[in-house]
Amino acid sequence: MSKIAKTVYYMNQFFAGIGGEDKADQPPIAFEGAQGPAKLFAEMLGDKGTVVRTVVCGDNYFAEHQEEAIRDLLAMVKEAEPDIFIAGPAFGSGRHGMACAALSSAVAREMGIPAVTAMHPENPGVDMLKPPAYALPAEISAGTMKEVLTRMCAFALKLHAGEPIGPSREEGYLPRGLRLNRIDPLTSAERAVNLLWAKLEGRPYETEIPLPKHIDVAPPPPVEVSKARLGLVTEAGVVPMGNPDNLESWWATHWYSYSIDGLDGLTNETHCTVHAGFENTFMNEDPDRGVPLDMARELEKEGKIGKLADFYLVTTGMMMTTDNAQRIGREMAAHLKKEGIEAVILTST
Amino acid sequence: MPELTINTFPVNKLEFSDKTVYNDGCLSINNVELREMLLKEEGIRDVLINIARPGDSTRIVHVWDVIEPRTKTAGPGVIFPGWLGPPIGYGEGVIHRLSGMAVVTCTEFNSEGDKYTEQGEGIIDMSGPIAEMTPFSKINNLVIEFILDKKMNLDEQNKVVTRAGLKAAKYLADATVGKPAEKSEVRSIDKATPGLPNVVMIMVIAGSSPLLDTYVYGFSCVGIMPTFIHPNEMAEGALVACTGMVASPANTTYDFQNNPLIEKLYQHHGVRHNLAGVIIERGYAYEYNDKERLSAHAANLARFVKADGAIITSDSGGNIMVETMLACRECEKRGIKTALVLVEACGKDGTGLGLVDYVREADLIISVGNADAAINLPKMDTVYGGKNYIGTNLPGNFACDRILMDICGANSMLGTSRVRADDF
Numbered sequence: 001m002s003k004i005a006k007t008v009y010y011m012n013q014f015f016a017g018i019g020g021e022d023k024a025d026q027p028p029i030a031f032e033g034a035q036g037p038a039k040l041f042a043e044m045l046g047d048k049g050t051v052v053r054t055v056v057c058g059d060n061y062f063a064e065h066q067e068e069a070i071r072d073l074l075a076m077v078k079e080a081e082p083d084i085f086i087a088g089p090a091f092g093s094g095r096h097g098m099a100c101a102a103l104s105s106a107v108a109r110e111m112g113i114p115a116v117t118a119m120h121p122e123n124p125g126v127d128m129l130k131p132p133a134y135a136l137p138a139e140i141s142a143g144t145m146k147e148v149l150t151r152m153c154a155f156a157l158k159l160h161a162g163e164p165i166g167p168s169r170e171e172g173y174l175p176r177g178l179r180l181n182r183i184d185p186l187t188s189a190e191r192a193v194n195l196l197w198a199k200l201e202g203r204p205y206e207t208e209i210p211l212p213k214h215i216d217v218a219p220p221p222p223v224e225v226s227k228a229r230l231g232l233v234t235e236a237g238v239v240p241m242g243n244p245d246n247l248e249s250w251w252a253t254h255w256y257s258y259s260i261d262g263l264d265g266l267t268n269e270t271h272c273t274v275h276a277g278f279e280n281t282f283m284n285e286d287p288d289r290g291v292p293l294d295m296a297r298e299l300e301k302e303g304k305i306g307k308l309a310d311f312y313l314v315t316t317g318m319m320m321t322t323d324n325a326q327r328i329g330r331e332m333a334a335h336l337k338k339e340g341i342e343a344v345i346l347t348s349t
Numbered sequence: 350m351p352e353l354t355i356n357t358f359p360v361n362k363l364e365f366s367d368k369t370v371y372n373d374g375c376l377s378i379n380n381v382e383l384r385e386m387l388l389k390e391e392g393i394r395d396v397l398i399n400i401a402r403p404g405d406s407t408r409i410v411h412v413w414d415v416i417e418p419r420t421k422t423a424g425p426g427v428i429f430p431g432w433l434g435p436p437i438g439y440g441e442g443v444i445h446r447l448s449g450m451a452v453v454t455c456t457e458f459n460s461e462g463d464k465y466t467e468q469g470e471g472i473i474d475m476s477g478p479i480a481e482m483t484p485f486s487k488i489n490n491l492v493i494e495f496i497l498d499k500k501m502n503l504d505e506q507n508k509v510v511t512r513a514g515l516k517a518a519k520y521l522a523d524a525t526v527g528k529p530a531e532k533s534e535v536r537s538i539d540k541a542t543p544g545l546p547n548v549v550m551i552m553v554i555a556g557s558s559p560l561l562d563t564y565v566y567g568f569s570c571v572g573i574m575p576t577f578i579h580p581n582e583m584a585e586g587a588l589v590a591c592t593g594m595v596a597s598p599a600n601t602t603y604d605f606q607n608n609p610l611i612e613k614l615y616q617h618h619g620v621r622h623n624l625a626g627v628i629i630e631r632g633y634a635y636e637y638n639d640k641e642r643l644s645a646h647a648a649n650l651a652r653f654v655k656a657d658g659a660i661i662t663s664d665s666g667g668n669i670m671v672e673t674m675l676a677c678r679e680c681e682k683r684g685i686k687t688a689l690v691l692v693e694a695c696g697k698d699g700t701g702l703g704l705v706d707y708v709r710e711a712d713l714i715i716s717v718g719n720a721d722a723a724i725n726l727p728k729m730d731t732v733y734g735g736k737n738y739i740g741t742n743l744p745g746n747f748a749c750d751r752i753l754m755d756i757c758g759a760n761s762m763l764g765t766s767r768v769r770a771d772d773f
Contacts, residue, residue, distance in 0.1 A: 167771035189764025
């Protein structure tokens with residue numbers, strides 16, 4: 001491999017020299033050859049590559065017309081038949097970062113060529129960067145342009161040459177939410193004891209499994225239960241008999257809403273569970289054990305709770321990945337809010 | 350306190366013969382005699398014995414446990430107390446071990462009476478790309494497949510196969526009686542060196558139901574409070590595995606006997622730290638506040654022996670991670686610095702969040718890899734331990750797409766494996 005790396009380079013309206021905030025509405029436009037920082041990048045490529053086209057879009061235009069912007073920019077990129085794609089660097093600029101990340105991800109995925117961008121590790125664009133694209137870390141300020149471009153150039157050429165790429169902490173790119181197994185020279189026993197010694201002896205240490213960034217969910221303010229519109233939500237896999245929508249028994253990726261309008265309880269003739277994580281006999285005997293409709297109706301009649309929603313929401317919580325759980329939770333919450341539900345009882349098994 | 354001497358007899362060759370004899374690294378096994386001995390066990394209808402050597406084009410399926418052959422030659426008590434004799438452990442005397450080999454017990458459990466509990470696959474490939482991921486591909490394995498009497502419940506079946514496997518392990522190790530050991534080691538952690546940090550190990554072990562449990566001197570650990578267990582008691586077989594739902598992150602008896610974390614902690618005892626104790630904590634408690642109770646108590650035991658640091662391990666995965674994280678939190682709250690050794694559950698493609706649960710205090714976690722990772726098992730010439738992949742009609746030596754969780758030992762949290770997940 002290692003033929004000349006034909007490069008297409010993306011940047012926003014500011015770096016392209018079109019204008020500042022006043023030109024953030026710039027629709028996608030292509031220039032032949034290198035513009036703005038792509039010129040310095042081209043020098044760094046030397047005889048290993050050329051910048052054949054620079055594609056540009058205003059930060060606001062991209063944010064407000066993301067689908068069309070990506071579609072139009074992708075066409076401009078494809079037309080130039082590049083071997084590698086470079087975007088940014090976006091430094092601390094959020095909109096530029098998101099555009100660089102979204103476009104790099106689309107190019108890498110659809111064209112199968114190396115796509116490299118760079119931005120500050122806290123740039124909101126980082127979460128939007130998807131493999132097989134890469135983002136390198138950068139400072140907040142654009143004053144470090146030359147240093148970042150040097151790294152981007154070296155890394156892009158490495159990808160272009162088909163060299164194997166190691167983990168992010170060895171190669172210097174930002175983690176992409178992708179954890180892959182490999183064989184370490186040391187056993188986990190050796191690494192664990194070495195790292196504990198470092199922690200005990202006051203030397204620096206680094207975790208091998210970083211905790212998720214956003215751990216805390218602030219609880220919303222309490223509701224007046226006797227007046228609230230209340231919903232029932234469960235992960236117990238309780239569905240109408242026959243499982244009409246084929247809710248999965250484990251590794252679930254779906255959730256469903258089922259009517260309880262006019263029902264005073266769920267019975268072993270009307271409902272059942274499909275959950276693979278517990279002995280189903282007891283739940284099937286009385287599905288109110290998973291969705292406490294019978295008790296909720298009593299409390300509703302006694303005025304102890306406000307009106308019950310006329311549906312309940314269900315998924316199956318066995319071996320559900322955390323990402324799916326978070327997505328399903330968000331989707332359920334949006335649906336509940338739309339229906340005017342203020343609080344839910346969430347049953348787990 | 351009395352000491353334990355461990356005499357090691359390495360095995361680099363396993364063969365069948367008309368007499369069970371150990372000589373100079375070669376273990377000859379009278380497989381006819383061994384089979385007859387095992388057939389006498391109540392509940393066993395048939396026994397198939399095979400040898401799987403490193404590099405063989407052989408796959409072992411339906412693995413229940415991996416056991417290092419050991420026997421006790423001097424001192425009070427027996428090897429594998431609670432199974433081959435009274436459940437009275439001493440952790441002293443002399444034991445012999447056959448290193449470089451294992452007894453691998455295999456069976457297909459009949460779960461009809463317990464329909465909520467399903468046996469998962471347990472696989473060891475002796476060669477090929479997956480062999481690299483399990484420590485058990487690098488030792489000589491005596492594979493014993495048990496065909497069981499179908500009339501027993503799952504708990505009884507577990508115990509029949511476990512007892513038979515341990516009996517076989519002792520039978521093999523008995524061949525070393527009277528022979529000179531290649532290595533003889535006296536194990537003791539009595540003398541502490543003042544001025545060094547005290548380190549404990551907190552092992553959170555599975556304790557839930559048949560196929561997901563740990564035997565402590567022959568009894569299920571469900572319901573026990575965290576307690577101290579001496580490394581020498583573990584060497585004698587105080588802890589025996591009982592996990593058949595998942596393979597790669599489950600602790601095997603071999604892991605308990607040859608716990609690499611304890612080995613390393615022991616090696617540097619009195620030199621870089623003092624190994625102040627090993628604590629076992631039952632995981633998979635059914636209620637959250639029980640998990641808190643157990644983990645806080647484990648941390649209190651650690652504090653009782655003045656621990657400055659704790660290595661915390663887990664078993665099998667799932668809600669046991671709650672206990673494991675709580676143990677971390679409670680230790681850190683008591684000023685005990687922690688390092689966790691954990692398996693990740695990032696999904697088949699590695700994009701999922703790996704930690705089932707976490708606490709803010711868990712700032713040092715060592716990875717033993719993503720157990721969910723998709724793998725391709727290549728075709729092998731031979732399959733031992735069973736015929737087809739569990740629950741399928743596909744012969745076990747055929748190529749198959751699986752996940753790493755099926756591979757025994759690949760994500761062991763007691764330190765054997767070199768598999769590790771990293772950010773890519």
